[in-house]
């Protein structure tokens with residue numbers, strides 16, 4: 348008897364092979380090959396969007412330039428998550444998909460990673476602010492994500508991958524959110540359903556658990572690969588430095604939040620292995636991966652990124668953007684065209700020394716807020732989250748912190764280390780913040796140290812390092 352629909356994972360081996368060959372070919376074809384694929388895939392996406400999405404029929408111009416010739420992407424409307432979610436049933440390109448039924452499916456923890464309607468993968472985004480997004484992926488999108496993850500992820504142990512390409516001898520621990528249908532958990536559960544024999548080698552641990560429990564369980568499991576968010580890796584590196592965590596992973600994979608140079612260096616030093624970062628989102632799982640030179644390459648053959656300033660104007664390479672518009676060329680069932688992703692992305696002006704034709708990007712996630720403080724004269728002083736994390740990580744040497752604004756001159760400060768260590772770390776952070784404040788004419792800064800308070804995590808387990816008094820309600824701005 349066939350399995351009920353919902354138990355079958357979405358997987359199509361033929362599709363994966365075809366996509367895999369194409370993903371491998373692009374490395375050789377160069378920039379021209381990428382541009383040609385982008386253009387062809389964009390035409391196909393626009394055709395499907397116009398034919399099958401009632402919402403996009405309204406949004407796209409009445410003429411159909413995609414029938415032939417060049418499509419001018421910049422002429423199409425920018426889209427935002429709240430507006431798309433409001434018209435979800437009109438947005439999706441299959442009338443069988445109804446938001447109400449997707450929500451029922453997402454409410455059932457036993458269905459994580461299984462197929463919705465027998466043919467789609469669905470996940471939700473956590474939403475640190477605003478409404479969580481609901482994302483539906485078809486078999487083609489999953490095959491593209493699989494191929495990009497498998498073929499464009501640089502491995503620091505090439506010999507190990509040659510003898511064990513399927514990771515059969517690895518023990519992978521994922522520390523993250525386990526309490527919902529989030530993209531990372533859904534992907535792992537889907538893999539587990541596809542390869543039941545891998546079960547024992549995968550271990551997922553909830554980041555919400557007390558640190559001592561996490562440490563004990565990781566020590567017992569002894570992972571060879573540790574996968575998590577940068578903030579969780581920072582927390583675990585701190586536990587390893589204190590001698591509590593005794594694992595010796597051969598690789599650490601990070602994603603989901605911004606990985607700063609300081610956190611990477613600290614983790615590599617403490618664990619004695621390399622950290623490989625990737626950039627993905629619920630909207631497109633494998634936006635970019637790191638090459639052997641440690642630079643992040645965007646998978647431009649399958650996803651178009653347009654960096655824009657505060658007013659939505661395009662930015663040239665070399666400039667860090669206010670937000671970035673994402674067009675997903677792989678997924679036709681829920682078209683994402685010029686979608687405001689909220690991240691700050693900078694395209695490198697120069698190609699990478701590794702020789703890849705894929706563009707190099709730098710990303711600053713949307714998880715942190717700039718803090719607008721007030722100096723002694725009542726003027727606004729803005730502290731950028733990157734400056735604050737650089738100060739605390741590189742100058743003070745604290746990697747596991749959280750700053751919450753409580754007023755125009757008041758900050759609450761938390762660190763995640765053990766108790767006596769935490770008091771020292773808090774004092775050092777506080778001193779550095781007061782020095783910064785004095786520099787900016789804010790002599791009356793109040794820094795409330797909150798020892799013993801756990802870091803506040805969103806429902807996905809992600810930490811917002813720097814939290815402004817009033818979180819920015821910018822549309823599309825949630826993780």
Ligand SMILES: [Zn+2]
Pocket residue numbers: 638639640641642644699700701702703
């Ligand atoms: Zn490179």
